[in-house]
Amino acid sequence: MTTSAEQEGKRRGRRPAGADTKNALIEAARAVFIEQGYEGATVRAIAKRAGVDPAMVNHWFGGKEGLFGQSVLQLPIDPTMFANEISEGDIDTLGERIVRRFLTIWDSSGGGQFSALVRSVASHDMAVQGLREIFLKQIFMRVAAKTGADNAMFRATLVASQLVGMGMVRYVTKFEPLATNDIDTMVAAVGPTIQRYFTGDIG
Template sequence: MNQSPDQTEPKRRGRRAGGEDTKAALLAAAREVFVERGYEGATVRSIAARAGVDAAMVNHWFGGKEGLFAKAVLQVPVDPNALVERLLDGPVEEIGERIVRNFLGVWDPIGGGQFAALVRSVTSHEQVADVLRGFFVQTLLKRLTSHIDAPDAEFRATLLASQIFGMGMARYVIRLEPFASADVDTMVKAIAPNLQRYLTGDID
C-alpha cells in the first residue's frame, strides 16, 4: 500500500526536552522542507515530522505555516497574518501607502537583512524562487487583493510583487542612489500611487 509523503517523512530520533529545543528543531526542519517542496508543498505535518515533534507545536510556537515560514526562511519578526490585517486596516485608497511604510519599516532597520540574501539566491536556486512565489504571491498578496473589489486579483497581485521586489532590489541589493538612501516619506510619495493603481485602479 502506498503511503503519503507525510507518512513516510523521516523523523529525527530523540525526545525534545524543552520548549526552546522544540522551537529550534522546527525552524531547522522548516528551512529544509520549504526549500525541498516549495511553499505550497510544505505541510505542517511534514515539517513537524522532520523535526520529530507534534504538529500542534507549529501553531503553538508560530501560529501556523505562514508564521513559521516568516521566522525560518525570511527570519524577520513579522506575523504574516497580522501584516495583512495591518494593511487592510484603514481606507482602501491608502493601502498603497501602508504597503510601502510597512515594507520599509521591516527591512530598513536591518539594511535589507534576509530579504537581500533571498533575492540574491533566487537567480541561482529555482527552489528558493518557488518558495518566494508561493509565499509572497499566493499567501500574502493574493490574500490582500481578494479583499478588494477589483477584477483580475491574481494579475494585480503579481503587479504588486514586481513593484515590491523591485523596490527591495534597488534599495537593499544594488543600493541604487539616491533611491537607497531616500527617506520613507519620499519613498511613499513616489511609489505608493503606483501600488494603489495596481490594487484598485485601471490596469487595462
C-alpha cells in the same frame, strides 16, 4: 611558549555552558550567505565566523542545506499578520500603507535580509516556490481579493513586481538616491503606483 592545547577556546569537549552554538551559526550563516550566495558560501567560512567547528553544521542542521533553510529562508515577518495589518484601514491609502510597511520591515536589517532572499532565489530554485507561496498567495492575493477588483492575481503580481524592484534597487544594487531616501519620500513616490495596481485601471 603555549602548546596548542593551552589556548583558550580551542579545548575539546563540551563548552562551559551558555554558548548558544546553534544561534551563533544561524547568524553567521545569514551574514555569509548574504555576502557570498549559496554556492559561494562555504561551511568552513560560516563556522569560522561563528567561532565554531565546521562539524557543528552537520551536528545541528544536518548539513549546509539545512543551515540555509534555518537561516536565510526564514522571513522576518508573519505573512498572515502582515496581510491583516495592511488590509484594515482606508482602502484609498492601501498603497501607501504597504510601501511604508514593506520598507520599515526590510530597512530594519539594513537591507541585508532582503539581499539574502534575492541571492537565494537567484542561486537556489527551491526558494522561488517558498516566495511565491508566501508573498503572492498569503499576502498580496489576499489583499487584492478584499478590494473586490477583477484580475486579482494579475494585480497581485504587479504589486509584487514594484515592491521587489524597489527592494532590488534600494538593498541590492543600492542605486542612489533611492537607496537612502527616507521612507516618507518613498511612500509618496511609490505608494500611488501600488494603489493603482490594486484598485485602479490597469488596462
